Amino acid sequence: MSSRGGLLDLDAATVRRARALARRAGRPVVDLARSHTTVSVERATLRLAGLSGADHEKVPWVNHLVTAVRGQVGLEHGVVLPVWDALRRGEAETLGMLAQKSASGSIRFEVPEGRAATTAARAGRTAVARGIRTIDRQRAVRDRLIRRHGDPRQRPWIYLIVATGDIMEDIPQAQAAAREGADIIAVIRSTGQSLLDYVPEGATREGFAGTYATQENFRLMRAALDETSRELGRYIRLTNYASGLCMPEIATLAGLERLDMMLNDSMYGILFRDINPIRTFVDQRFSRQIHARAGIIINTGEDNYLTTADAVEAAHTVTVSQLLNEYFAKEAGLEDWQLGLGHAFEINPDLPDSFRLELAHALLARQLFPDAPLKWMPPTKHMTGDVFRGYLLDGFFNLAGAMTGQGILLVGMMTEAVVTPFLSDRDLALQNVRYVLSAAGGLTEDFHPPRDGFIQTRARAVLDDAVRLLETIADDTRGRGSAYPQPLLAAIADGTFGLMRRPPTAGKGLEGVCRKAPGYVNPAIDLLESGPAGVTSSRTTQGRSAR
Numbered sequence: 001m002s003s004r005g006g007l008l009d010l011d012a013a014t015v016r017r018a019r020a021l022a023r024r025a026g027r028p029v030v031d032l033a034r035s036h037t038t039v040s041v042e043r044a045t046l047r048l049a050g051l052s053g054a055d056h057e058k059v060p061w062v063n064h065l066v067t068a069v070r071g072q073v074g075l076e077h078g079v080v081l082p083v084w085d086a087l088r089r090g091e092a093e094t095l096g097m098l099a100q101k102s103a104s105g106s107i108r109f110e111v112p113e114g115r116a117a118t119t120a121a122r123a124g125r126t127a128v129a130r131g132i133r134t135i136d137r138q139r140a141v142r143d144r145l146i147r148r149h150g151d152p153r154q155r156p157w158i159y160l161i162v163a164t165g166d167i168m169e170d171i172p173q174a175q176a177a178a179r180e181g182a183d184i185i186a187v188i189r190s191t192g193q194s195l196l197d198y199v200p201e202g203a204t205r206e207g208f209a210g211t212y213a214t215q216e217n218f219r220l221m222r223a224a225l226d227e228t229s230r231e232l233g234r235y236i237r238l239t240n241y242a243s244g245l246c247m248p249e250i251a252t253l254a255g256l257e258r259l260d261m262m263l264n265d266s267m268y269g270i271l272f273r274d275i276n277p278i279r280t281f282v283d284q285r286f287s288r289q290i291h292a293r294a295g296i297i298i299n300t301g302e303d304n305y306l307t308t309a310d311a312v313e314a315a316h317t318v319t320v321s322q323l324l325n326e327y328f329a330k331e332a333g334l335e336d337w338q339l340g341l342g343h344a345f346e347i348n349p350d351l352p353d354s355f356r357l358e359l360a361h362a363l364l365a366r367q368l369f370p371d372a373p374l375k376w377m378p379p380t381k382h383m384t385g386d387v388f389r390g391y392l393l394d395g396f397f398n399l400a401g402a403m404t405g406q407g408i409l410l411v412g413m414m415t416e417a418v419v420t421p422f423l424s425d426r427d428l429a430l431q432n433v434r435y436v437l438s439a440a441g442g443l444t445e446d447f448h449p450p451r452d453g454f455i456q457t458r459a460r461a462v463l464d465d466a467v468r469l470l471e472t473i474a475d476d477t478r479g480r481g482s483a484y485p486q487p488l489l490a491a492i493a494d495g496t497f498g499l500m501r502r503p504p505t506a507g508k509g510l511e512g513v514c515r516k517a518p519g520y521v522n523p524a525i526d527l528l529e530s531g532p533a534g535v536t537s538s539r540t541t542q543g544r545s546a547r
Contacts, residue, residue, distance in 0.1 A: 006367045007448060008459045014467060015368065021470035022323035028486040030331055033285040036278060037522070039197070039512040041286045042066050042079040044248035045524040047256075048131030049124065051095050052215065054201040061099035062249070063198050068102035072109040076517035080124035085112040088119055095127070117519075125523035132293065132527050135255040139295040142235075142258055145226070149235045152183045154437055156376065156401055156409040159239070160426065163188035165207030167217045171224045176423065178228045178236045180430045184261060184408065186239035187221055189213050194244025194273050195508060199253065213240050213250050218257035237261055239299070242287050243269050245279070245509045251287035255294035261340065261408075262291060265301030266328045267321065270492060271500040272304055276507035277489055285332050289528040292333030299408070300325045303344030303377035305498040311346040311381075315361050316465035317497055318343055320473075322365060323466070324488070326372075333531065336371035340408055344377035345397040353454065355396060360458035362404040363449070367459075376401045378412025390414035394429065398436035405444040409433065469496070 043062040054060045069079050083098065091107050092098035101107050112120050152158070160182040162174045167187075174185040190207030193200075203220060204212040211217060218240065225236040237260035242251040247269070254262050266284050269275040291298055302318045302325075309317065322341045329339055343365045347354045365374055379393045394412035401409045411429045413421045421429075449455035473496070476487035486504075495501040 008363060008367050008456050009451060010364075010367060010460065010463060014463060018319075018323055018368075018463065018467050018470060019327075021467065021474050022320070022327045024474040025470060025488045025491075026324055026327040026331070029281050029488050030285065030328070032278065032486060033282045035516055036282045037075060037078060037514050037516055037520070038248075038279055038282050038509075039066050039070070039075070039514075040246050040248045040283055041522070042069075042075060043246075044252045044286065044290075045128060045522055046079060046083070046095070046099075047249055047252050048524050049095060049127035050131065051099060052201075053096065055100075055103060058201060059103075060198050060201060061096065061103075064103040065099040068105070068107060069109050070514075073111050075514040076520065077111050078516075078520050078522045080128075080521050080523060081111055081117055081120050082109040084120040084124040084127075085110055085116060088112075088116070088123065117521075121521050121523070124521070125526070128523045129527060131252070131256065132524070135290070135294045138255065138258040139293075142260065142295060145229060146235045149229045149233055152234055154441055156406045156437075157183040157237070157373075158430070158433055158437075159184040159186060159375070159408050159410045160430070161186045161188050161410070163207075163210045165190060165209070165211055166205040167203050167211050167220055168205060170211050171221060173423065174221065175224060175228045177426055177430070178225065178232060180427055181434055182236070182411070182430065183234070184237040184239055185221070185225060186261075186263075186410075187211055187213075187217070189241045194241070194269060194275075197245045197509065197512065199246050199249050213253075215253040215257060218253055218259060222258055239263070242291070242298075243301075244273060245269075245275060245283075245512070247280075247283040248286040248290070251290040251296075254296060255290050258294075259296060261297045261299055262287075263301065264288060264291060264298040265304075265342070266325050267492065267497060268301035268304060270502045270507070271498045272301075272308075274502065274507050276510035276513065277492055277502055277504045279507070279509040279513050282513065284328065286525070286528075288329055288332035288334055289525070291338065292335075293528055295338070297338045297340050297373060298329060298334065299340040299375045300342045302342040303346065306344050306346035307381050308498045308500065311344070311348070311361075312351070312357060314498075315462045316469055318361070319364065319368070319462055319466035320469050321497060322369065323470070326369065333528070336369070337373065339369065339372040340375040341365065341369055341372055342375050342377060345379045345393075345400060345412075346377075346381050348382055349379075349393060355400070356454050357458060358396075358400050359404060359449075360455040361462065362400055362406065363455065364459040364462055366404050366406070368463075373407030375408040375410065376404075376406040377410050378416070380412075380416050383414075383416040387414040390416060391428070391432065395432055395436060398433050399440055399443075402436055402440045403443045403447045 046062045188210040190210040190212045200212045203216045239261040242262040242264045269280045270277045302321045378397045391414040473491045489504040493503040
């Protein structure tokens with residue numbers, strides 16, 4: 001007889017089968033990611049080697065250099081061999097000068113062989129390793145600051161969004177939010193940045209419904225929050241978005257500038273931005289390897305599925321995505337304390353027993369991933385503009401988070417979907433969170449659903465449905481014999497997640513994908529897959545603080 005345990009009395013064999021099926025469904029996609037590269041992976045590698053800046057038209061030098069290499073010799077062998085071979089042959093004195101000359105078409109690239117290839121690979125590895133060491137140092141700095149300033153006393157951590165479009169306005173708003181109780185500041189990106197196939201350069205002051213993710217904006221906000229951390233005596237975490245066509249590059253910049261969390265979902269860009277599935281899976285694997293090395297907590301995007309699909313009927317697809325995200329994350333080197341798996345308070349409040357259903361879904365996620373700092377998202381889909389009703393819904397959301405032991409609680413706004421929130425709206429929302437966590441934060445110790453009652457029965461039904469869906473995905477043979485036979489890609493093409501149909505042979509960014517040739521060289525991947533050295537204490541510190 002199968003063993004049972006936990007607040008939901010879940011069948012242990014069913015849980016094990018769910019994870020085994022997620023591995024079966026996900027492994028072919030990992031194999032696909034390992035056998036391909038993308039323009040963004042290659043650009044991220046050059047950024048690790050120290051290449052930055054842009055031309056007078058604001059086109060980054062990494063874009064120029066990768067475009068030039070690709071145009072002459074292709075990307076099948078990566079950029080490292082042709083780039084450092086060109087430097088060895090004296091085409092330019094520095095990497096920056098090589099990029100500038102390549103923009104004018106005055107550089108001749110080759111794929112070296114024999115001793116020349118060995119020399120180029122060694123020089124490229126030395127340059128890329130400096131960037132990896134910078135990420136390692138930034139991780140160590142974070143650990144020191146956490147030890148010095150301390151973590152928030154309460155769980156869940158309070159996560160609040162700032163999004164003015166102007167980094168210089170974002171900074172004082174973020175500092176004010178931290179003083180009012182926010183533990184994590186998320187600087188939401190400018191609308192459409194995920195579809196830009198380049199990373200803007202420098203500080204930006206003109207974003208739409210958000211602020212551009214740039215290295216300089218990361219640096220400015222991190223420095224400001226370090227000041228506020230000293231003032232408040234607790235470390236304030238910074239979040240941004242590693243998604244879209246430049247996912248690997250933005251993840252790299254986040255590691256170099258010591259961001260603490262990054263939104264990084266394995267399927268979000270595919271489903272909601274129509275980015276090619278192959279491009280996304282290749283890019284997300286590299287980005288997660290960077291996050292693992294940098295000690296960054298990822299936030300996945302399952303909450304988005306419930307904005308296009310019904311939160312009750314599609315509840316099992318959220319569980320399936322969580323299991324897939326867990327598999328992809330751990331395969332890339334992330335640990336449990338770095339898995340901010342997503343779920344959301346999106347059941348129609350007019351549905352009878354809606355709150356009990358929410359508790360069942362939230363508790364299922366908590367029980368399946370006991371060591372992960374789950375990210376719990378507030379109501380958005382059913383916010384109507386009635387601010388009093390919205391404030392009440394947010395209160396119920398905060399209560400559900402307290403009762404089910406969530407790790408990261410995104411602050412809901414009663415003006416959601418009406419206006420960009422005023423500072424006063426944020427203050428009221430933070431008051432709501434503070435009151436609920438103060439009054440009911442200990443309920444996670446007392447909340448025990450009755451055996452075989454509504455909540456336990458619902459949670460088990462969702463898990464059973466998730467297993468059946470994973471069986472369907474893992475056993476799908478329709479793609480055999482095609483160029484991309486992975487069954488998960490077929491499920492995505494069918495609209496299994498979020499009701500979005502995304503075939504592997506279409507979508508934005510497909511032209512930026514390249515199959516690796518024998519002899520492909522990328523020292524960044526080699527160094528990341530070799531594992532972080534000397535960060536054992538970092539893992540331990542972060543693991544305690546994230547739970």
